[in-house]
Amino acid sequence: MQRYKLGWTVGYTRDPSEPPERFVAASVPGAAQLDWANAEGWPDYWRGENCMQFESMESVYWVYESKISKPELADGQRLYFVCEGVDYQFLIRLNKKTLHGQEGMFTPCSFDITDDVTDGDTLQIVVFPHPDSGDYSNGRCEAKESVKPPCSYGWDWHPRLIPSGIWKNAFLETRSAQHIVDLQFDYMLEENLSQARIDLAIELSETMSGSLEWSLSDPNGDVVDAHSVSLESQQIVDITSDIFDPMLWWPNQQGEQNLYTLALSLHGADGMVQDRKSKRVGFRRVQLVMNEGAWDERTSLPTSRNVPPMTIEINGRRIFSKGSNWVPPEVFPGVIGEDTYRPLIEKARQANFNMLRCWGGGIVNKDSFFNLCDELGIMVWQEFPLACNQYVETPEYLDTLNSESRSIILRLKSHPSIVIWCGGNELFNSWSRMTDQHKALRLLNKNCYELDPDTPFLPTSPVMGVGHGDYLFRDADGVECFEKFQKARFSAYTEFGCPGPASVDYLERFIPDDELFPPKLGGSWETHHAFNAWDGHKSSWLCPEVIDHYFGKAESIEELVFYGQILQSEGYKAMFEEARRQKPYCSMALNWCYNEPWPTAANNSLISWPCEPKPAYEAVKQSCRPILASARAEKFSWTEEEWFEAELWMLNDSPEVIKCDTVEAYLQFADEEVFALAWDFEAIEPNSNSRGPTLRYKLPTFDAQVFKLVLRIEGKQDWQSEYTFCYKPLNPLMSD
Amino acid sequence: MQRYKLGWTVGYTRDPSEPPERFVAASVPGAAQLDWANAEGWPDYWRGENCMQFESMESVYWVYESKISKPELADGQRLYFVCEGVDYQFLIRLNKKTLHGQEGMFTPCSFDITDDVTDGDTLQIVVFPHPDSGDYSNGRCEAKESVKPPCSYGWDWHPRLIPSGIWKNAFLETRSAQHIVDLQFDYMLEENLSQARIDLAIELSETMSGSLEWSLSDPNGDVVDAHSVSLESQQIVDITSDIFDPMLWWPNQQGEQNLYTLALSLHGADGMVQDRKSKRVGFRRVQLVMNEGAWDERTSLPTSRNVPPMTIEINGRRIFSKGSNWVPPEVFPGVIGEDTYRPLIEKARQANFNMLRCWGGGIVNKDSFFNLCDELGIMVWQEFPLACNQYVETPEYLDTLNSESRSIILRLKSHPSIVIWCGGNELFNSWSRMTDQHKALRLLNKNCYELDPDTPFLPTSPVMGVGHGDYLFRDADGVECFEKFQKARFSAYTEFGCPGPASVDYLERFIPDDELFPPKLGGSWETHHAFNAWDGHKSSWLCPEVIDHYFGKAESIEELVFYGQILQSEGYKAMFEEARRQKPYCSMALNWCYNEPWPTAANNSLISWPCEPKPAYEAVKQSCRPILASARAEKFSWTEEEWFEAELWMLNDSPEVIKCDTVEAYLQFADEEVFALAWDFEAIEPNSNSRGPTLRYKLPTFDAQVFKLVLRIEGKQDWQSEYTFCYKPLNPLMSD
Secondary structure: OEEOOOOOEEEOOOOOOOOOOOOOOEOOOOHHHHHHHHHHHOOOOOOOOOHHHHHHHHHOOOEEEEEEEOOOOOOOOOEEEEEEEEOOOOEEEOOEEEEEEOOOOOOOOEEOOOOOOOOOOEEEEEEOOOOOOOOOOOOHHHOOOOOEEEEEEOOOOOOOOOOEEEEEEEEEEEEOOEEEEEEEEEEEEEEOEEEEEEEEEEEEEEEEEEEEEEEOOOOOOOOEEEEEEEEEEEEEEEEEEEEEOOOOOOOOOOOEOOOOEEEEEEEEEOEEEEEEEEEEOOOOOOEOOOOOOOOOOOOOEEEEEOOOOOOEEEOOOOEEEEEEEEEEOOOOOOOOOOHHHHHHHHHHOOOOOEEEEEOOOOOOHHHHHHHHHHHHEEEOOOOOOEEEEEEOHHHHHHHHHHHHHHHHHHHHHHHOOOEEOOEEOOOOOOOOOOOOOOOOHHHHHHHHHHHHOOOOOOEEEEOOOEOOOOOOOEOOOOOEHHHHHHHOOOOOOOOOOOOEEEEEEHHHHOOOHOOOOOOOOHHHHOOOOOOOOEEOOOOOOOOOHHHHHHOOOOHHHHHHHHHHHHHHHHHHHHHHHHHHOOOOOEEEEEEEEOOOOOOOOEOOOOOEOOOOEEEHHHHHHHOOOOOEEEOOOOOEEEEEEEEEEEEEEEEEEOOOEEEEEEEEEEEOOEEEEEEEEEEEOOOOOOOOEEEEEEEEEOOOOOOOOOOEEEEEOOOOOHEEEEEEEEEEOOOOOOOO | EEEOOEEEEEEHHHHHHHHOOOOOOOOOOOOOOHHHHHHOOOOOOOOOEEEHHHHHOOOOOEEEEOOOOOOOOOEEOOOOEEEEOEOOOEEEEEEEEEEEEEEOOOOOOEEOOOOOOOOOOEEEEEEEOOOOOOOOOHHHHHHOOOOOHHHHEEEOOEEOOOEEEOOOOOOEEEOOOOOOOEEEEEEOOOOOOOOOEEEEEEEEEEEEEEEEEEEOOOOOOEEEEEEEEEEEEEEEEEEEEEEEHHHHHHHHHOOOOEEEEEEEEOOOOOOOEEEEEEEEEEEOOOEEEEOOOOOOOOOOEEEOOOOOOOEEEEEEEEEEEEEEEEEEOOOOOOHOOHHHHHHHHHHHHHOOOOOOEOOOOOOOOOOOHHHHHHHOOOOEEEEEEEEOOOOOOOOHHHHHHHHHHHHHHHHHHHOOOEEEEOOOOOOOOOOOOOOOOOOOHHHHHHHHHHHOOOOOEEOOOOOOOOEEOOOOOOOOOOOOOOHHHOOOOOOOEOOOOOOOOHHHHHHHHHHOHHOOOOOOOHHHHHHHOOOEEEEEEEOEEEHHHHHHHHHOOOOOOHHHHHHHHHHHHHHHHHHHHHHHOOOOOOEEEEEEEOOOOOOOOOOOOOEEEOOOOOOOHHHHHHOOOOOEEEEEEOOOOOEEEEEEEEEEEEEEEOOOOEOEEEEEEEEEEEEEEEEEEEEEEEOEEEOOEEEEEEEEOOOOOOOOEEEEEEOOOOOOHHHHHEEEEEEEEEOOOOOO
């Protein structure tokens, strides 16, 4: 088996019966619009308002062409054209004859072209205009009849910029006539986890005799199971085998990320190797189990149902899920590679995260994403590409969703990191108006059950008892996120946000100098989501009036960003830690959002595109430490002479016992630090919290806009915490 | 094709390796225990405490035997043994050789025994002891590893009496070698209902040539579509055809129950008829659509999902579902026939019902039930046989559930009356502890979606927003069902009960004379559910202390029953009418329960076994009239000189407009009637209510325990209503 790269050009036409007038060099994988922009010398789409230039390229047919140099084929060898993914609807043509037509970017295809191709022939891939339902009530509605990820039609953190083209590899490949077409790996763990019953299902290219050899190596590279199966006129091979005491895969901070390697070789009747395949796999049991206390909730009669389970249990151990919502890391998915994913996922691990929710408005990631999550212990909540729309129930839509979802499940199910399949984002809310009866969701549940029955399935997020929101530090009624979360009682918080501006040096890279300060509606700030980003919220996501409220009018971009970033950091700390304090009834804290597909001027994200952490990233990292001292203050802003109050907690998400110790609380006013309280806490069980006393301290008079609360534990630097609060004098001077 | 009845005997053994010592005559269909009891001359199981005698027959193997008289077979004819249902796990043996083993009572089987049988051979059906999970925490838990209907293990209205045996027909049948094995009828209605695309899938017994003729006749008997399809070496035949302007099927009081007849004949290559099949079908579109107002419910952030849809829409028209919960009409399902079902379903129609919820704790009914529901316009909410248990997730259980559920769906899906498939009863509540993640429910969703995608599926009842309960006129805190329902806000009330005693002459038939009055704990009253029937409710279902509370200590069985039945009647009226007043947000009112499997002394049922309506039946019938004047009083009991208050309403569930008119309200105190209020109401839209003024009247002094409110509309006898209330003097005399 050998791969041959193809050289591609691309051009566009508005009339599919006419060829493009001009072809330019194409990057594959990539995006047709980017190729065109490069050839035309367009400025970077991510600066200023340049992205708008791309709207002129909407609704065209992109035509890719490649001249084939036919490789020499050994006896019995076949030549395949393999196309791993085209975004979104396309035809594949060989010498203008159509080989294949497809709707959907997640289903790969390949063709034996040995007998149809001669040297110098032309392969064409014709990409249709992006899906357009004809409903323009909101950008995303244009995608409601398709499995096209809707975020590219415009979202509160994504420009309207709709990619098209060959977004995964497309190449020639020589294969033995006898080769492995498909390999499915399944396993069932014994209740006590001491044994795994492995099930391999192999499809061969043709009915053949010979043998199939396979081995399984453990994380140390030791072969733990190896067999040879003789084939007698078979095209389908089913193999079962038992592995004893498998080394289990665990999420980050719960144990090792043990991964095994499965290797297969296919031998013909003469014993010669015809094909090889290998696959990395892991063993773990995942369940969604009922949140502690949730069965005890019984209302008076008439009574409805209890809430659904939202606690992740891995290998029999309940795990508090900490992490964030993942969005596409690039506007053009074709440019995403392992190098895009790795720093982001490494930072997720470093942030003490154990889960990423791959949100349904974006693409389903490439394989390297899941490989990294397997390696780094990041559990993946994987949604299908549906978000915030009332998708149609036509046979055409359901057919595409069926084939795309089956491709996605079969491609990803053997990754131990996949712990939840989910139908999509916010489908059971009034802005989407889908319900449990919608055929799309019944179909997805069915496909997941058929193909991967041991992984939990959720129809959407939020389900009953799960919370989405809020996305503000301080809402229009003046309620702070501190209070909002403390009054909430949800089984899981799978989206909650706190906006913050990007750093100044970062803003300078894409906001033109003359627009930089003060930020204004319209122009680059608005294009980059600082204003009018969120329906009905003119000031989001920069929210300058909230910054003003606490710290007065900013005099410079530096001051604005400094205070805006404090709000984001302290807001996130308050919400992450409150969600953890609500454990065990609460079982998840996933903020909205982790990353972003292009530079935003202000956003709920923790990391600026492509991978530049904001101060809030560091704050969240602190709040997600497995063990920490935590303070529960009911608000952010305090006034001179007011009694400051904060309840002390020890939070423990780890599988370890914490020995008894002492938390000392100090307050820092300007340059002065005062001791406020000491709390001798008892030993704390694994995955349990301990609630301590409430610190009360009458705020003195000092000259600063903020003060700090510091919690120290002697010799336990890792567990110490620090919080910043806003301070208001009783009689503020009029600002000049 | 001809059927030959078989004669059966039955005996039992506790050791399956030993044959029964004795055989007695068996009725097929029937129940082995009943045959035995008959042969032994046991007294009626439904009188006194006789049912307890049957416990001695638990856990035995029942062996049925039949000697075969082999019919003469024409050339090419084959002989089949057909067994439509055996309760529950069984072997079929021919001359002691096992032909077949099966778990599950809902999957029929048949065997070509032509070449295996000679005259005088013996057929045996060995029925295993009833399923027993080994969990005896509650009778029903014994059924948690099986698809055996759990109610027979004991319920609050069902004795512990667990039937076994051949509960459907079992016979010999001659068939042409070429015959129709399976016929599936599906159709899709155009959005505007003007056209139905019919899809017939026919499986033949063997690959054959010849022809298949089929016709469809409309409700008038006119053939509206007829085709002949020639067969060329086929075993599977798929036929599609279009019917224009089909006469639609409607539920009771919404339109006609139009039914079509599909007739097929199979012809061999020589043109001779080999087989015939016919099927009655109907055309309707059913959807569960969002309840009016339910999308407008949006809580502050963080927010969860909106409630799921619970409004039945038939042929594009929203319909308020009125009806009741159906339980098995007999303890022994084998004795149920069309004559059991017909009077009950006719009474459901007469009660102005349009829906029965076939509750998951009982059997899935025989075909005649669904035929009657089709004819009489009763929509069926059909549950699979799961109730109030945490069913296991073993491969064995899931396999049985898979085959049983597929059999049920394929047997019933072409009945237009089937409007909801549901996983089972109260599975997502703390006493069952199943969740959305349970494989049984994911499997049922999958099977329903695969086999009958256009019929809604609910995982259980209640789902979010749907209410079950209460089941008392007055609860332990003194809260009446009047208040409880008026304070509730649910999208559907799919269970709510109000208990009442059976009538005196009825009680006399099964409660021994010496136990009749006063009713006492233990003995026949308790066996027949008057006491200790419901977990933790010692006085249910007779609730004598509630009757005492309103009317004082009863001096005779007649007095006790009279007042107990008033409470049941008035309680049901209050709840049914309140649910209707909460329309459109509320969309269903289904009381618990309609019927019962044996005589209960007191129960929430409307009809005593087998089909004797209680006074509450008449009361509910009044409250379910499509159009009526309705009074909303907040309580049942009023005191002398108190201001009586009742809000007047006009309720309209019909598809008709009500013209403006006048409701006159009168109060009746002992022999006096006073005019209290007149309400001139405006015209009322179809399927809409109108809320009127509140009547206020200071209660006078009179000598009676009750008074009445009568609502009259001149010339509209059908719309008039009457309510009874309890009256208490200010200074009651001490009772002597």
